[in-house]
Amino acid sequence: MKKLFIGASPKQPNSMRTKALATALGMVATGIASAASAEPVKLEQSSKWVMDYADSSCRLWATFGEGEEKSTLEFAAPSPNKAGFDVLVYPSDPDSKGLKFRWSEAASAQEVGKVIPIAFETGTGLMFEAGLGHNVAGLTDNPSAEGYRNEAERMTTEASVEGLFLTDETGADIAYMTGSLKAPFNALRSCLDNLITEMGVDPVTLRNRSRPVATLDLDKWRSDVLNEYDTTALRNDEQGDVTFMLIIDEKGKPADCRVTRNLASKSLADFTCRKWRRYGKFTPALDADGNPITGVYFQTMFYRLP
DSSP states (O other), X not given: OEEEEESXXXXXOOOOOTGGGOXXXXXXXXXXXOOOOSSOEEEEBOSOEEEEEOSSOEEEEEEESSGGGOEEEEEEEOOSXXXXXXXXXXXXXXXXXXXXXXXXXXXXXXXXXXXEEEEETTEEEEEEOOOOSSOSSOSXXXXXXXXXXXXXXXXXXXXXXXXXXXXXXXXXXXXXXXXXXHHHHHHHHHHHHHHHHHTTOOHHHHHXXXXXXXXXXXXXXXXXXXXXXXXXXXXXXXXXXXXXXXXXXXXXXXXXXXXXXXXXXXXXXXXXXXXXXXXXXEEOEEOTTSOEEOEEEEEEEEEOOO
């Protein structure tokens, strides 16, 4: 695993506890220690951004605050959500109920996407979706869709970020004062480009495509991928969520599969890739001239036992 340190050293650097971040989960982490107040508790950045190049995902994180308030904020990609990344705060004082976010102090708060509690060696964190209004990676969003932002618009939006402000229904308000996320997210994109290049996909061609990968005749095979449950996992009472990335070739066939986030078990992760490669049917991505190209497709499977 390669690591890249981004940005100047903060005024008061702290040692970074990578073990506490539970790298096997490949996601974000941040800590919160604050009481409800009228003004947000602002945590200044206390480490450089670190870009972790994992085998099947990219993890961008930094620590914020000092002493008992010290915490870590991480962005992890790829992700099937519209933002293109997952966020995790660790440890987490804000409650998952009614959790809202904003990227500047004056902005209106928005509700986060699905919230998942994550257990770490030193506490509990929250993983959730908190978008910037565009897919940061730019790999799977539709260039012809309403609200699509081009590269220049994305850069402007990311540069205007003040920090990640979180509020829960109790009124607890805390801010991770990141400042501009343009350089950190450029590093995240570079990591993602390297990842999909290793899987035989040209990221430049993919970003300039005229159409992304899409499912084909989903109603005919939806039940095959949704209703089957791995026998080993069933016998061992295993459940959880598996996020994965499929490489779809020019004919619309799944050519490769990588699990990018495993909150279940190895048997369920392996089972997920096997059944999607077996049953999945897709229309291929098209390049700028309308020719079929190799593309990517992200999805999450939610396995629950009765």
